[in-house]
Amino acid sequence: MDVPSEKRKEFFLQRLNLRKSTRMVGLFCFVVATVIIVANTSTAQETGASPAREKEWAAMAALPDFSGVWIPDVKDQHRQEAANMPPWKAEVLPQIEHMLAEEKAGRPALILGNCLPHGMPSWMLITHNAFEILITPGRVTLLGEVDGNRMRRIYTDGRPHPEDPDLTLHGHSIGRWEGDALVVDTTAIAPQAYIAISEAAGVPNNGDMHIVEHFHLVKPDVLYDDLEIDAPKVLSATWKTTRIFRRYPERHFEITEGECVQEDLKEGKDQFGNAIFVPNPQRADGSVRPVQ
Amino acid sequence: MISPIRFLMLAVLALGWMSTASAHHSNAAYDVDHLRTIEGTVKEVNWTNPHITFHVEEDAKDGKPAVEWVFEASSPGVLTRSGWTKRSIQPGDHATFRYAPLRDGALGGFLLQVTLQNGTILTYSLTPAEQ
Numbered sequence: 140m141d142v143p144s145e146k147r148k149e150f151f152l153q154r155l156n157l158r159k160s161t162r163m164v165g166l167f168c169f170v171v172a173t174v175i176i177v178a179n180t181s182t183a184q185e186t187g188a189s190p191a192r193e194k195e196w197a198a199m200a201a202l203p204d205f206s207g208v209w210i211p212d213v214k215d216q217h218r219q220e221a222a223n224m225p226p227w228k229a230e231v232l233p234q235i236e237h238m239l240a241e242e243k244a245g246r247p248a249l250i251l252g253n254c255l256p257h258g259m260p261s262w263m264l265i266t267h268n269a270f271e272i273l274i275t276p277g278r279v280t281l282l283g284e285v286d287g288n289r290m291r292r293i294y295t296d297g298r299p300h301p302e303d304p305d306l307t308l309h310g311h312s313i314g315r316w317e318g319d320a321l322v323v324d325t326t327a328i329a330p331q332a333y334i335a336i337s338e339a340a341g342v343p344n345n346g347d348m349h350i351v352e353h354f355h356l357v358k359p360d361v362l363y364d365d366l367e368i369d370a371p372k373v374l375s376a377t378w379k380t381t382r383i384f385r386r387y388p389e390r391h392f393e394i395t396e397g398e399c400v401q402e403d404l405k406e407g408k409d410q411f412g413n414a415i416f417v418p419n420p421q422r423a424d425g426s427v428r429p430v431q
Numbered sequence: 432m433i434s435p436i437r438f439l440m441l442a443v444l445a446l447g448w449m450s451t452a453s454a455h456h457s458n459a460a461y462d463v464d465h466l467r468t469i470e471g472t473v474k475e476v477n478w479t480n481p482h483i484t485f486h487v488e489e490d491a492k493d494g495k496p497a498v499e500w501v502f503e504a505s506s507p508g509v510l511t512r513s514g515w516t517k518r519s520i521q522p523g524d525h526a527t528f529r530y531a532p533l534r535d536g537a538l539g540g541f542l543l544q545v546t547l548q549n550g551t552i553l554t555y556s557l558t559p560a561e562q
């Protein structure tokens with residue numbers, strides 16, 4: 140029996156469409172599989188499987204162990220205040236002597252009263268609060284307590300200082316490992332950053348300050364920061380001084396979050412009942428203002 | 432002559448400066464050589480950096496009315512490392528407060544030690560070896 144030519148044509152077209160669909164499905168599967176393979180490959184690289192990255196992190200193990208929470212030796216800070224005065228220029232010394240006398244008389248100058256970060260080198264010199272050191276490939280990071288902005292990024296990836304840096308309170312720091320010491324070179328520090336010898340005595344560096352530090356462990360949990368400070372606008376010579384930081388691994392200390400400006404505020408409500416901060420008045424000497 | 436609106440603006444600016452420009456400070460305004468003690472009830476706790484503040488109502492006694500003191504202490508980090516928590520003393524707690532008074536005699540001081548009614552003594556040190 141002859142199949143009518145129209146029916147044959149229809150049957151043929153149906154088969155053709157079916158084969159087309161099959162091919163399309165096949166092509167779709169190929170594309171999906173390719174995408175999955177490529178995605179998996181790049182994910183593997185991003186999550187740390189590359190040999191270069193493994194080598195970079197393995198090299199970290201050979202570095203001295205500076206990581207963890209360090210607490211300044213405040214008693215030694217006070218000893219240094221008396222025993223190792225910076226070589227102030229003649230015109231600067233009377234300012235310092237006046238501030239020391241005022242502090243002794245109970246009228247402290249508010250040299251760090253505006254809640255900006257202490258900056259360099261005052262953070263290293265006089266802070267009473269802990270900081271945390273993180274060591275990662277190409278960088279050492281110091282995270283401080285009390286100021287949300289108290290942070291130093293020390294680049295150890297071989298980069299130079301920028302040619303035309305923006306000046307900041309912590310400056311621009313590059314570091315290199317020399318034996319068991321981390322040598323840090325800091326420039327581009329804002330002229331307003333204080334060289335503070337106590338919380339109530341110090342002067343702004345006034346520009347062109349250059350600081351070189353050697354961080355090194357003298358015991359497993361005792362870190363020295365040997366500082367050499369050149370501040371040609373206020374110091375007559377390089378000032379060399381050391382600050383001591385201690386680690387207490389058995390105490391599980393952690394850095395607490397906090398903003399310096401918090402004490403200027405206290406918890407309150409706005410007219411809608413939203414939780415907000417409201418002013419917490421303080422006296423001119425920085426202490427809290429008693430309610431009369 | 433300064434207009435009333437301008438005066439008000441200047442006054443607001445001045446108050447704003449006074450209330451926001453002094454958190455980092457030396458403790459030299461407090462007389463650490465002449466420590467004192469009061470007994471009172473905690474009214475308010477501000478667990479804040481860089482210094483914690485406690486408002487304390489001193490007990491009325493000997494015919495003197497109750498007065499409110501404001502005590503500063505060190506930072507949350509230092510007190511936490513010394514074993515305190517933000518709940519160590521709470522509004523309503525009655526306790527004995529040892530402090531370095533403000534040199535000018537105002538009702539404020541730097542808090543050094545708290546003795547709770549159950550005998551617990553809370554103190555702190557910047558130096559963990561002394562804690």
